Amino acid sequence: MAECEGLYTVGCRERKLASKFTAADLQVISENLLSIDEAPDAEIPLRAAVTKTTGGQGYVKCMCLSGCSSGRCSCSRKRVLCNSRCHPGKSCNNI
Template sequence: FTAADLQVISENLLSIDEAPDTEIPLRTAVTKATGGQGYVKCMCLSGCSSGRCSCSRKRVLCNSGCHPGKSCNNI
């Protein structure tokens, strides 16, 4: 958007009492709001057979960026 596309509004959309007190980094907030870029990569050494594999947890298949040269059960 350009500055000309934005408009000032007079009403408050959120009160101070409704906002949580926890602080998170801007990148984390944007990722939570948008879902991120969707790129997941794991560095599993156990062949992605444990429940700790980030790809398996997100229900995506491992790709060439994951643990190159290692065996994988999630392909």
């Protein structure tokens, strides 16, 4: 963690977080998890870092145009059924 003008830069294994934080946003812990020098210099948005670490919310959408019958459908490959976010108004063989 590095400080500049009262704002702190926080790093994670992926990169340094693009957002800056005030002292009120952070909680002091006794253990040293990762030094700022160990985090790569490139920045990553907070939401992208969390998604990369946790795997996101777990929903998949395929955006297929041909009925989800080929092996190119990401829903079929992951063995999940297509949902209303995938391709509204299009026919689907994976429902």
